[in-house]
Amino acid sequence: MNFPFIPKIVAFARQHTLALAAAVLVLIVFVVSFSGWRYYQYRQSSQYAYEILRDALKTGDTETIAELVDFNSLSRGLAKDLAQNYPFLKAGADQERQIGDMIQTALLKQSRTKQEPVKDEPDLKIRLKTALYALPPDFLAQLASSLSLQPPNDGTALLTAKVRHPLLDKNFLLILRMDQTPTGWRVRQLVNSPELVRQFREAQVERMTAQRQMILDKNAATEKRMKELFPLQPCSASAGLISDGSTLLVVVHVLARDIGTVSVNNMNLFTELSSATGELLLTRYLNAVQPTHPGEDFERNWTIELDGNSELGRRVLNGQPLQCKGAWKTLGLDNGEVLHISEAPAPIEEFQ
Known part of the structure; x- marks a missing residue:
């Protein structure tokens, strides 16, 4: 198949080589410049x-x-x-x-x-x-x-x-x-x-509230176990001055019984002493090491010494008969387990 226009194109190209080369060069420069400009614009975007x-x-x-x-x-x-x-x-x-x-x-x-x-x-x-x-x-x-x-x-x-x-x-x-x-x-x-x-902040406050609730839930479960293992009877308290006339002794009497299957070796009792009218007078943590085996009774007297001439001493003397309220804070068991009621303060900030 013959293409008569091809020789004409070749002849034209030979006659105008320089012009065509210049045109191609201009086109290349334009394309490169345009691409460079586009890239520059992109770099600024x-x-x-x-x-x-x-x-x-x-x-x-x-x-x-x-x-x-x-x-x-x-x-x-x-x-x-x-x-x-x-x-x-x-x-x-x-x-x-x-x-x-x-x-x-x-x-x-x-x-x-x-x-x-x-x-x-x-x-x-x-x-x-x-x-x-x-x-x-x-x-x-x-x-x-x-x-x-x-x-x-x-x-x-x-x-x-x-x-x-x-x-x-x-x-x-x-x-x-x-x-x-x-x-x-x-x-x-x-x-x-x-x-x-x-x-x-809302998420953090929610977390702090949940942390406190976790302590309260654990305390409730621990308190239930304490009652099932070592129930505490209502405590009693009395107070009086000794012979020197100024030393006031407060005696707290406590009864309990081990109704569980494990011995209780040591205990910590939280007590509140109030006047006959219900006014809170003092609180104390009372400790003892007194192994008590399953089926045995626990009985103990704790003595608290006060200055009978102090304001607190006079309030205790005048507030009789005293009312006593007690609750186990800690029980150390013979199997190595420790039952403990933790403090549950207001939510504690983790970022200070």
Whole structure:
């Protein structure tokens, strides 16, 4: 098959080689320039900054993270919200600055920590007994894996991420604002800081309440076992001055019986002594080592010495007949087990 137009094209190309070469060169320069311009534009975009930040979070590149995040601005806003929800934290005239320094130190420590995911612990009791940390050990890894970019608007872009706190069993949404500055895009603010801090505080208070309830539940179970093993009879108390006329002796008489299958070797009794009208006069913890075997009775007198001329001594003397109320605090069993009623104070702050 013949193509008569091909020789004409070849002849034209030979006659205009220089012009064609110049045209091709111009086209190449245009394409390269356009690609370079597009790449330059991409380098100035929020998308590029987002991708670089995400990769830096994955690798723990602290230098790059510092270039893309304004930690001073970020920690300033967060410190203000923390001070409002945790007024006792770094309390003082310089509170917000100290909290801000604490935030930056915690983030720096995170960047230098090997990011290993924490296995979710389904057992609530184990979670409650584990010391609470503010940031999960894999905080940066979670941030990097869930970080996403929202379309920019007027030099501002939003980054969102989800972080799970294993001990609190909660997911927290982070919304970060990234601004276009003369030196490039930088993360400068945690937009939902007030809501985020409030949610964290609520979860922490819920945890503290559960910790106290766990103690109360354990005490209730222990008290039940004590009653089933070593029931205490109502105690009695009497008081009187000895011959010197100033020393007041208060005698507390206690009866109990071992109705269980194990001996009780030692005991600690909490007693409250009140006046005949019900006014509380004094409380005491009374200890004894008196092995009591199954089926045996326990009987003991404890003597409390007071100054009969003191205000308390006079109140005790004038308050007779005394009323006594007792409860086992601790029982040491022959099998090595110790039954103990723990103190259950108001919820204790884990962040001081």
